[in-house]
Amino acid sequence: MNSIIYPTTNFKHTATLIIERGDGAYVYDSNGKQYLEALAGLWCTSLGYNNHELIETASEQMSKLSFSHMFGGKTHQVGIDLAEKLSAMVPVENAKIFFGNSGSDANDTHIKMLRYYFNAIGKPQKYKIIARERSYHGVTVASASLTGLKPNHTHFNLPFDALGVLRTDAPHYYRNALPNESEAQFIDRIVNNLEQLILLEGADTIAAFIVEPITGASGVIVPPEGYYQKVQAVLQKYDILLWADEVITAFGRTGNDFGCKTVGIEKPAMMTLAKQLSSAYMPISASVIRGDMYDAMVEQSAQVGVFGHGYTYSGHPVSCAVALKTLEIYQRENIFDHAAKIGAYMQKRLHEFIHHPLVGEVRGKGMIGAIELVANKKTGQAFPDGTVGNFAMQACQNNGMICRAVAGSSLAFCPPLIVNKSQIDEMIEKTAKSLDQTLDFVVRE
Numbered sequence: 001m002n003s004i005i006y007p008t009t010n011f012k013h014t015a016t017l018i019i020e021r022g023d024g025a026y027v028y029d030s031n032g033k034q035y036l037e038a039l040a041g042l043w044c045t046s047l048g049y050n051n052h053e054l055i056e057t058a059s060e061q062m063s064k065l066s067f068s069h070m071f072g073g074k075t076h077q078v079g080i081d082l083a084e085k086l087s088a089m090v091p092v093e094n095a096k097i098f099f100g101n102s103g104s105d106a107n108d109t110h111i112k113m114l115r116y117y118f119n120a121i122g123k124p125q126k127y128k129i130i131a132r133e134r135s136y137h138g139v140t141v142a143s144a145s146l147t148g149l150k151p152n153h154t155h156f157n158l159p160f161d162a163l164g165v166l167r168t169d170a171p172h173y174y175r176n177a178l179p180n181e182s183e184a185q186f187i188d189r190i191v192n193n194l195e196q197l198i199l200l201e202g203a204d205t206i207a208a209f210i211v212e213p214i215t216g217a218s219g220v221i222v223p224p225e226g227y228y229q230k231v232q233a234v235l236q237k238y239d240i241l242l243w244a245d246e247v248i249t250a251f252g253r254t255g256n257d258f259g260c261k262t263v264g265i266e267k268p269a270m271m272t273l274a275k276q277l278s279s280a281y282m283p284i285s286a287s288v289i290r291g292d293m294y295d296a297m298v299e300q301s302a303q304v305g306v307f308g309h310g311y312t313y314s315g316h317p318v319s320c321a322v323a324l325k326t327l328e329i330y331q332r333e334n335i336f337d338h339a340a341k342i343g344a345y346m347q348k349r350l351h352e353f354i355h356h357p358l359v360g361e362v363r364g365k366g367m368i369g370a371i372e373l374v375a376n377k378k379t380g381q382a383f384p385d386g387t388v389g390n391f392a393m394q395a396c397q398n399n400g401m402i403c404r405a406v407a408g409s410s411l412a413f414c415p416p417l418i419v420n421k422s423q424i425d426e427m428i429e430k431t432a433k434s435l436d437q438t439l440d441f442v443v444r445e
């Protein structure tokens with residue numbers, strides 16, 4: 001335990017919870033204690049744990065072909081099949097797909113494909129990317145630069161200047177609205193800020209605007225209705241591509257197949273997928289782009305030779321086989337319909353917490369949600385640091401449920417899509433008990 005450098009961890013806190021096994025929506029620690037996994041691992045184990053079909057698929061594929069790459073003219077059938085299936089599912093026109101290993105590297109790939117594409121069509125100066133405050137797009141040097149969260153920048157000398165990342169407002173009405181500003185006025189103001197940024201920088205220097213349709217790690221921000229319609233109008237006016245980072249929101253999570261549909265994003269030019277693509281049984285990601293962008297890249301390739309980008313594990317056959325089976329299960333078992341139904345129930349139950357003295361806002365769509373804990377319910381005054389959120393998360397853990405404190409003092413919920421109503425009730429009961437314990441802690445402090 002002492003030889004590991006833990007990811008996204010306060011180094012002064014040693015990890016003490018050893019998770020040993022999982023089954024369905026539950027995981028068990030090394031003492032045999034059961035936990036409801038109310039964050040689906042890290043927003044990813046959509047089909048839960050110990051799914052025999054996925055395990056057998058992986059095992060069969062390992063026996064048949066444990067590795068083969070996709071460089072320079074080689075391919076394999078399971079990769080082809082997965083790309084075809086995905087291409088038919090996503091709302092990207094004539095979608096073409098590049099496989100990677102994680103959401104972060106898929107976003108890096110997209111940055112490079114944008115550059116390759118705009119070089120191909122003779123606009124090399126069009127490379128900057130607009131990203132939002134309080135966004136999460138990964139932690140590699142490039143994707144962390146897109147991310148709009150301080151802990152991912154401070155001490156790493158990020159964002160990386162040469163990337164040309166521009167920053168615009170987070171669409172969080174509860175936290176960012178001016179006094180007495182209506183939702184409609186808030187949208188107009190932040191979309192106007194976006195337009196001013198574009199005019200200031202020059203539209204011909206900006207390639208794309210990256211958004212999580214609904215954010216995850218930054219606190220499950222659900223933009224007010226109408227926000228994306230106005231954003232899309234501005235992007236169209238200035239010929240800037242819309243890039244949907246659906247690493248969390250894809251595959252039934254928000255009550256529809258893709259988060260874009262839930263929030264009214266039509267035809268994104270690019271989409272990033274990972275996590276639920278394989279229900280996290282194997283690492284795999286997909287960078288999806290519009291067919292016409294790929295066609296231009298083919299032209300470019302004819303001039304410059306090789307498209308010099310690819311990971312050893314791009315299209316790993318075992319990951320592809322597991323992802324293909326995951327998509328098959330989603331369709332065969334109508335998982336997205338189930339998630340929409342249970343998600344509506346989950347939202348209804350989560351919203352009951354608005355009456356709790358610690359809760360300032362409840363937000364979410366489908367099977368993703370968050371409750372924001374505040375120091376003053378009336379004014380919305382935030383707790384000064386993450387202490388209260390972390391206490392609540394720990395209380396949940398003590399009470400046999402795993403969730404996650406995000407963005408300081410919000411508790412995030414994102415259970416496996418396969419949970420039933422009584423497991424949502426269990427989640428609510430354990431949260432209620434933990435919130436009361438947290439209130440005691442706050443009053444005591």
Ligand code: PMP
Pocket residue numbers: 042101102103104105107136137138139212216217245246247248274275
């Ligand atoms: N984009 C989004 C929206 C994410 O939520 C995440 C991970 N939480 C990533 C990108 C990065 O994915 P990974 O951790 O697989 O690199």
